[in-house]
Amino acid sequence: MWSCVVSNETDDTSNLQLCQNLSLILSIFTLIYLIVCFPIGLCYNALLLVVNLYNKVSMTMPDVYFVNIAIAGLVLNIIAPIQLLGPAYTQWAVWDFNNEVYITLLILFNISSLVIMYSTTLLSLDYYIECALPRTYMSSVYNTKHVCGFIWGGAVLTSFSSLLFYVCNHVSTKIIECSKMQNKEAADAIMVFIGYVVPAIAVFYAFVLILRIRKESTPLDQESGRLDPSVHRLLLASVSIQFVLWTPYYAILLVHTFYGMQGKHFYGQHAKTYYFLKDLSELLAFSSSFAMPLMYRHMNRNFSQKLSRLLKKLHGGSNQGCSHERSVVQQVVT
Template sequence: MWSCMVYNETLDSVDYHLCQDFGFIISVLSLIYLIICFPLGLYYNTLLVVVNLSNKVTMTMPDVYFVNIGIAGLMLNLIAPVELLGPSFTQWPLWEYNNEIYITLLILFNISALVIMYSTTLLSLDYYIERALPRTYMSSVYNTKHVCGFIWGGAVLTSFSSLLFYVCNHISTKIIECSKMQNKEAADTIMLFIGYIVPVMAVFYALILILRIRKESTPLDLDTARLDPSIHSLLLASVCIQILLWTPYYIILFVHTMLIPGRESSRQSSTTHYFLRCMSVLLAFSSSFAVPLVYKQMNKNFSQKLKELLKQLICREQACPLEQSLEQQAIT
């Protein structure tokens, strides 16, 4: 799905065969993602968001964060097919880098990445507060909804500020303001620091605090208002998945920022770097279906919420037995 036309003059060279092998691997993995992972991501993210929003009364603090992660995952799902059919992955792309689609995809991708990472970070910190300081309601659902609003607002502002460098990198150099900002490495550095280094440090700090809490049960654990202990396993699994799937993307971003602009590199190293970049993007997109899948499997209350939602949908079409009995009692 990608082009090795640059090696046509040396069809028997090692670089050409390396490019062909890398291209075949990327093609297979891209097709697997579009056929399997893409529909699964749409299904599980939509299920996560719809089920929780239809049962707002029973939502807990972690549910609010996972709903925001699900919405960001849906954005990644919508971006993935367009990205995989673009110039990075296909020999005959549907759009080019100078197209407005490229800038739009960067905006949406960066917003989704920031929302996912910071929702995971604040979920870790709020979970520690809930475990260490019960009955304080500092990590209540009401407060969490407002925090998530700030997450989306901050993600939008940060993405647009960093993407000024991308925009100026693709328009005419005659504009004085943009002629001083044509540095893509600066935009990558902003995303690397704000989108990965800061949240990862905060996540590790929160996990250290959580692990220091005693595991012995206390009378407070019997309080029905407290979080389900299974959330601890769900939190650890979600954090590990997010970090594992997003770290390769930010490592490639870091390598790109460290490269000296204008320095010539061998074809083999450039091909390898290009291949690793495509693989890291695929792994980042994979987080959009991995986390909601884990949430569905590990959250004990989710299945019950799903059953209640299905009952409500069925009851809209036909009267439920409970409603019929209540109507008969009212008549008698």
């Protein structure tokens, strides 16, 4: 949790009071996330994954992307407690910038964020293809599964370039070749451009195409092979929530990159405000692993039926953890 370790003896009473107030606010938000959002997000991500994998035959193109997002969400769920309970300025050794554990978790976080953003982006593009050219199988489940494989591979390769900067910052005194790769801001700049700017442009372009084709009445509007209209609402909601929750994180990353490249640093009250906004943005980013599966659960019409079949198959053996789902499904089916 955020604390006032950054304060020093020169801070006046007003600065110390501001630091304490920001610390209290962020600590409350963190506790709410860890007590409420974290277990629910973990449960629903696992539920989304298991239910769809059990019903592979009935999976649609959007389901594959949401399964992909759920896997990345589980990774974020694993990282979240370590990140939120032990940032660098609490002097916790596990989260020291020069520690290998920190670097590993940071790379996992970057990979997960890239998978989430690009899965959402490609979902919007594939949805346009499905609307424009139904029954062409260009956005089929088979093709989407291979695309998701490329997403994970591309995320790993993209994060590898950032990994070089972080590693060289750690071992620059030992390896001469790393002398020109000590700039952490360069790694952050890569993540901002590839992880946010490119997906934002692609999503904007996809939405323009979707709105254009939905305004034009065509004989294909009555095509039975089209996706359920609820998918459009799910797409709009998922893309909107993803960018709302991830934009503050990338904005703070961009600010840090800009000031770092100019050799500037935050001091006094500006430093306290910056660290508060930085950790609040990370908390919002972690919240995407809670919001996405919950939204999918309530907006996907077929999910309750799939869950009901799974529960009948297990004969009530999965009552632990997500036991409340059984009563909810029974009400829906009734």
